[in-house]
Amino acid sequence: MDNINSLEAKFQQRIDDEEKIEARDWMPEAYRKTLVRQISQHAHSEIVGMLPEGNWITRAPSLKRKLALLAKIQDEAGHGLYLYSAAETLGTSRDEMLDQLHTGKAKYSSIFNYPTLTWADIGAIGWLVDGAAIMNQVALCRTSYGPYARAMVRICKEESFHQRQGYDILLTMCKSSDVQKAMVQDAVNRWWWPSLMMFGPNDSESPHSAQSLLWKIKRLSNDELRQRFVDMTVPQAEILGIRLPDDKLVYNAGRGHYDFGDIDWEEFWQVVGGNGPCNKQRLQARVRAHEEGAWVREAAMTYAEKIRSKKETSAA
Amino acid sequence: MKDWPLFEIFIRSKNGLNHKHVGSLHAADAYMAIQNARDVYTRRNEGVSIWVVESKYITASNPDESEALFDPAADKVYRHPTFYELPDELKHM
Numbered sequence: 001m002d003n004i005n006s007l008e009a010k011f012q013q014r015i016d017d018e019e020k021i022e023a024r025d026w027m028p029e030a031y032r033k034t035l036v037r038q039i040s041q042h043a044h045s046e047i048v049g050m051l052p053e054g055n056w057i058t059r060a061p062s063l064k065r066k067l068a069l070l071a072k073i074q075d076e077a078g079h080g081l082y083l084y085s086a087a088e089t090l091g092t093s094r095d096e097m098l099d100q101l102h103t104g105k106a107k108y109s110s111i112f113n114y115p116t117l118t119w120a121d122i123g124a125i126g127w128l129v130d131g132a133a134i135m136n137q138v139a140l141c142r143t144s145y146g147p148y149a150r151a152m153v154r155i156c157k158e159e160s161f162h163q164r165q166g167y168d169i170l171l172t173m174c175k176s177s178d179v180q181k182a183m184v185q186d187a188v189n190r191w192w193w194p195s196l197m198m199f200g201p202n203d204s205e206s207p208h209s210a211q212s213l214l215w216k217i218k219r220l221s222n223d224e225l226r227q228r229f230v231d232m233t234v235p236q237a238e239i240l241g242i243r244l245p246d247d248k249l250v251y252n253a254g255r256g257h258y259d260f261g262d263i264d265w266e267e268f269w270q271v272v273g274g275n276g277p278c279n280k281q282r283l284q285a286r287v288r289a290h291e292e293g294a295w296v297r298e299a300a301m302t303y304a305e306k307i308r309s310k311k312e313t314s315a316a
Numbered sequence: 317m318k319d320w321p322l323f324e325i326f327i328r329s330k331n332g333l334n335h336k337h338v339g340s341l342h343a344a345d346a347y348m349a350i351q352n353a354r355d356v357y358t359r360r361n362e363g364v365s366i367w368v369v370e371s372k373y374i375t376a377s378n379p380d381e382s383e384a385l386f387d388p389a390a391d392k393v394y395r396h397p398t399f400y401e402l403p404d405e406l407k408h409m
Binding site: 022024025026071074075078081082085088093094095150151154158297300301303304307308 | 319320322339340341342344345348355356359360376378379380
């Protein structure tokens with residue numbers, strides 16, 4: 001017991017000294033578990049996040065938009081992969097993580113359970129959803145676990161184009177006609193609140209946050225990140241000439257921040273619990289893709305083995 | 317079905333520089349690992365050359381032996397040029 005305590009004290013000291021923890025270093029089991037859960041959830045979110053956008057690839061309004069959207073979705077597949085790999089360094093396997101996603105045991109960001117009804121939704125996702133994700137991810141570049149931090153750095157480098165392509169879509173639509181601007185307003189009305197929910201429950205309702213902050217897995221609390229996001233986004237909405245759907249949204253000179261209205265946490269927990277508009281559809285699409293791809297994975301392995309045995313025969 | 321093995325990926329960002337570890341991925345064989353690495357790690361001109369090696373072939377030093385391995389270097393200041401005090405008028409050394 002003393003031994004464990006001294007190991008944990010040493011570990012915390014390394015964290016306090018801003019040392020990064022690497023895959024083979026000793027770490028408390030709860031640290032490992034928290035990381036596996038957080039990183040794999042993050043990876044699942046990248047993968048499931050491709051689905052609402054994939055809906056619009058064939059209907060993008062121009063070749064330029066289509067190419068940009070394809071590139072963005074391809075990035076997301078890559079980001080999922082960086083994150084799965086980072087989680088695997090902690091001793092979990094890809095199959096295990098996919099299995100947890102497919103059986104509904106593991107969660108992904110509940111924002112992806114909302115539908116993409118119009119092309120303006122693709123713009124709103126890039127601006128708000130990717131904007132919120134970036135806010136979170138920039139902070140995670142300094143997370144204490146080395147492989148996770150390195151994955152985050154890579155992701156952040158690539159992600160900034162995602163937000164710009166979204167904003168560019170909205171800017172073009174807002175300048176183009178009243179009808180298109182109304183589409184943008186409608187999309188923002190639907191995506192604003194779910195985007196604020198992406199940062200998770202209020203700090204007072206988030207029991208694991210304190211430990212995660214102490215271990216520097218998280219570097220900023222949910223509420224701090226949410227506030228930063230609101231402060232950053234309000235002026236961007238003004239440039240678009242779009243109203244953010246919150247009557248209580250007002251600059252508070254005393255705090256130096258924007259005040260905003262109460263989040264509907266009942267809706268958040270409903271969606272997390274599987275009752276969002278698209279939960280079933282998203283999971284079904286993932287499971288189907290995995291099952292229908294099984295023969296490809298198997299064929300590739302069989303082919304690789306055939307080539308290997310041919311080489312061995314010719315060498316003998 | 318057998319799982320696709322894990323490969324470690326190393327990228328040379330431009331000629332004249334070392335290949336550097338960038339991450340890992342699963343592939344059926346080394347050739348597919350190179351193709352996947354090209355898609356995953358060089359989408360924005362990050363590389364001119366790729367090495368892949370199956371993770372199981374990498375032998376890593378044990379973090380518990382870090383002190384024994386690396387601490388002895390700490391007290392050998394005479395391995396650094398700044399250890400030697402030489403006259404100011406001495407040039408080009």
